[in-house]
Amino acid sequence: MASILITCLLLMFIAYFEPTLPATVIEDLANLHPPSNFNTTIVSNCLKNPSLRYCGSSPMDLDAIFKFTIVASHLCNESKNPNCVESFPKIDLRNRPKITPLYLSFTFFWKYCPITILSIDLSNNSLKGTFPIDVLFCTQIHVLDLSHNGLSGDVPIQRLSCVTNLTILNLSYNHFSEIKISDSWFFRRFNSSCFFNSGILPSHGRYKIKAVMLLLGFPLVVVFTVGGLWWLCFRRPDFLPRVLQNKRKFTTVMLKAATNGFSKKNMVGKGDGFAMYRGILRDGTQVRIEIYSNNRGNHREYVEECKVLVQLRHRNLVKVYGWCSNRNIRALVTEWIGRVSIETWLSESAPCWKHRYKVLVGVLKAMCYLQEQWPEIGCDIKTSSLLLHENGDPLIARFRVGENSTSNKIHRFGILVLEMTTDQTLQEEFKGDETGFVEYVKMLYPRKLQKVIDERMKLTENTFDETRQTICIGLTCADHQTCQQLSIGQIYNMIIKVHPRTNTY
Secondary structure: OHHHHHHHHHHHHHHHHHHHOOOOHHHHHHHOOOOOOHHHHHHHHHHHOOOOHHHHOOOOOHHHHHHHHHHHHHHHHHOOOOOOOOOOOEEEOOOOOOOHHHHHOOHHHHHOOOOOOOEEEOOOOOOEEOOOHHHHHOOOOOEEEOOOOEEEEOOOHHHHOOOOOOOEEEOOOOEEOOOOHHHHHHHHHOOHHHHOOOOOOOOHHHHHHHHHHHHHHHHHHHHHHHHHHHHHHHOOHHHOOHHHOOOOEOOHHHHHHHOOOOOHHHEEEEEOOEEEEEEEOOOOOEEEEEEEOOOOOOHHHHHHHHHHHOOOOOOOEOOEEEEEEOOOOEEEEEEOOOOOEHHHHHHHHOOOHHHHHHHHHHHHHHHHHHHHHOOOEEEOOOOOOOEEOOOOOEEEOOEEEOOOOHHHHHHHHHHHHHHHHEOHHHHHHOOOOHHHHHHHHHHHOOOOHHHOEOHHHOOOHHHHHHHHHHHHHHHHHHOOOHHHHOOHHHHHHHHHHHOHHHOOO
16 A cells, blocks of 8 residues: 555656656756645545654644655665556665765655655765765664765764664774763664674674773772872871861961972971971961971970960960961961061160050050960060061960960060160170079169160160169069069050050050
């Protein structure tokens, strides 16, 4: 029945357009038009055989169906079917590289592919590009030959699997992509020679190489990945995203990178059991890194101390960013203020009394803050340890957790007062003899005080009296017996009464 209907269409085409048969398919498509009763013929065909492919379209595209009949007529003759009037069983365009791409481009023909076609041969045409998927509209075919072309890309296995009557599939001598092992089941239906040199079937040799590479490469990838993550987490966590970083904890590698390998060029100070470096963190922050050579207690105790120090917040305390603690190193990382210590400032700048007084008040305010908020934290207020900010504020830069003796703190402040007010030469004479230094100043106080006061302050009568009162407070604090009866708050009240005009500092 199907062949009879196709025959009717072709007879109709020949009857109306027999004089035009010698023309090319392109000319016919451009010049021929459907006859007046074409619609009636198509409807009649669909009533007789609803399985015809164009019958399922709604509404029917009569123009496309007419073009389909034109191409079908030409293609039937090009394929040398013995009698196109009676049968159209095959499409044979092998060795026709000039016209095959043209017929493949007629999507409307393949969409309405005649159901009588059982074989399609497009071999040896030097076709390029991907698999000509339109031919799979002909789902009834038994044979499909695309061999000896230059086709590439993936083979549409899912579409091919719908061509259930396909018994011969020849894709040899192409450049298709290798299929997945999970899809190899489909090609077991066909002779393996039909896929020779097609690129489709997995190469056992290549798979062996891939398997070996996978067996060797995967562990290496795991090792390098784990190693990289370990390096990021435990060596350079500053390369991690900010949300994953522990901003308080520094590693030795981070500190080495910040100080150019702890180079001498970056060293800014050295003392008994510690060395100080200037460093630049990965984000550009300048820091002061204090390295302790005596390891400063065990790891857990040191970390707990540092966790306290990073919480300190006062304008006269250096901000502590974090710490480094492991078997080889103990370090404290603070903000970078500069290299100017109070000791250097006193010897090189010869500051006036007002500036020296401001420093003493600032140090005392910081001590009051620590005593009230963090009484377990002591601080180093030697002139060599105190730093001077560019705005003139003094900054306490060295701390010690566990120093609870208030009398020791007051005694140390008394010594600072004397160092801030007395002559530098005198201090050099008594270097290393703190007791002798205090006793000498006490001996000359108050009548011969001019012999010990730093002349570079160029005191007036009023400022001399303020200096004298401050030295008196310093001697009181430096006395081991008296300092035990005082509090830091009392010392602060005594100091601000010396110069009340600046007590708002």
